[in-house]
Amino acid sequence: MTTQTTTVRLAAGDTEVTVEPEQGCRIASLRVAGTELLLPGEGHGAFVMVPFCGRTDRGRFRSGAETYRLPRNEPPHAIHGFARDGRWRTVRADGRTAAFTWRLGEPWPWPGTVTQLVELAEDGSSLTLTLGVETASDSFPAQAGWHPWWRRNLGRGGSDVRVEFHPAWQEERGPDHLPTGRRIPPRPGPWDDCFGMPDGVDVTLTWPDELELSITSRAEWLVVYDEQEAAVCVEPQTGPPNGLNTHPRFVTPLEPLEISTTWAWRGLGAGDARGAG
Template identity: 70%
Template sequence: MTVVPANGGRIGSLRVAGTELLRQGERYGCFPMVPWCGRLAHGRFRNGATEHSMPLNSPPHAIHGTGRDTVWRTARADKDEAVLYYDLAEPWPYPGRVTQTFALTEESLTLQLGVETYGDSFPAQAGWHPWFNRRLGDEDAGEGVRIAFAPEWQEVRGEDHLPTGRRIPPGPGPWDDCFGMPDGVDVTLTWPGRLELRVTSSAPWAVVYDEQEAAVCVEPQSGPPNGLNTDPLLVTPLEPLEMTSTWTWRRL
C-alpha cells in the first residue's frame, strides 16, 4: 500500500500478490470524504440558525468534502501502519482536527477516520471513496468485477443527483446511488478467477457507483449525500465522529 499525504491523504496504490486493485491517477486511488460525503446541496448547510456556504466544486453542488484537497501531516508510519491528520480550516467554518489511520495485514486493510472539534459543535460526515479497477491486470482481458450486496433500501435519486428522501426496494444497476444498510455496510466485489474483496463498516450507508468503464466505487459513509442537511451528526467536544471500514481479500 502507498499512502499519499500531500494528495488529500489518499491511498495511491494497493497491490495484492503484485496486482493493483485501485485505479491509478491523481484523482483516483481511495480518498477520504470529510467533513462531508458526496454532494452538498448548492454548497450550503446550517448549524442551528447559521447558514454556511462551501465552494461549488461540482456545480451546482459542493462534493466530497475538503479533505481530499488538503495536505495531510504524518504522525506515524511504518511498514504496516500509518496515521495522518490535518486541521480543519477555510473554507470549513469550524476549527477541529481530522485523523486517519491505516492498518495493513496480508489479508486486510482497516481504515479509521476521526473528526474532533476545537470549539463549537458542528455537523459532519466521514467516509471513503475507493476507485476499484473494473478488471485486474490486463484491462482488455478477463471478466469485469461483480458487485454483491443486500441493502434494505435504495434512496430515490432526483434529477439533481441528491436523494429525494423517498426509499424504494433496491433496483438493478448501473448505479450512482445511495443505499441504506442499517446493520452495517457489507459489500463483496469479485473478480472471477482472480480475487474476492469484502468491504465492511459499522456505518449504515453506502454509495455504489459503477457507471464508468474503468472502475467501480463502493463508498462506506456515515450519512447519505447531502446528509449535513437531511441527517446531520453533530461533532461535540465530548463526542467526536468516528468511522471505520475494513477491506478483506482472498485470492481465488
C-alpha cells in the same frame, strides 16, 4: 517519533500499500502479489471524504439559525468535502501501520482535527482504515467516509468485477443527483446511488477466478457508483449525500465522529492474485 515524508509505503505478506499524505492522504495504490486493485492516477485511488460526503445541495446547509455556504466544486453543488485536497501530516509510520492528521478549517466554518489510521494486517490479507473528526471548539455537523476506485478489470485477461450487496433500501435519486427523501426498494444498476444498510455495510467484489474482496463497516450508509468504464466505487460513509441538511451528525467536544472500514481479500483458483507476478 514524528515522521515527515511525501509518500508512505506499508507492506505485509505479499501486499503493498502506498499512501500520499500531501495528496489528501489518499490510498494511491493497493497491490496484492503485484496486482493493482485500485485505479491509479490523480483523483483516483481511494480518497477521504471529510467533512461531508457526496453532494451538498447548492453548497448550502443550515446549522441552528445559520445558513452556511461552501465552495461549489461540482456546480451547482459542493461535493466530497475538502480533505481530499489537503496536505496531511504523517504522525507515525512503522512499516505496516501509519497515522496521519489534517487541520480542518477554511472554507469549513469550524476548526477541528481529522485523523486517519491505515493498518495493514500482519499477514497482508486485509487493510483497515479509520477516520476520526474532532472539534477544536464549538460543535458542528459533519460526515466522513471513503471513495475508493476499484478497477473494473484487473488487466490479466479475466472478467470484469461483480458487485454484490443486500441493502435494506435505496435512496430515491432526483434529477439533481440528490436523494429526494423517499426510500425505495433497491433497483438494479448502473448506479450513482445511496443505499441504507442498518446492520452495517457489507459488500463483496468478485473478479471471477481471480480475487474476492469484502468491504465491511459498522457505518449504515453506502454509495455505489459504477457508471464509468474503468472502475467501480463502493463508498462506506456516515450519512447520505446532502446529509448535512437531511441527517446531520454533530461532532461535539465529548463525542468525535468516527468511522472504520476493513477491506479483506482472498485469491480464487488458478487466477489467484497472490500468485500473480
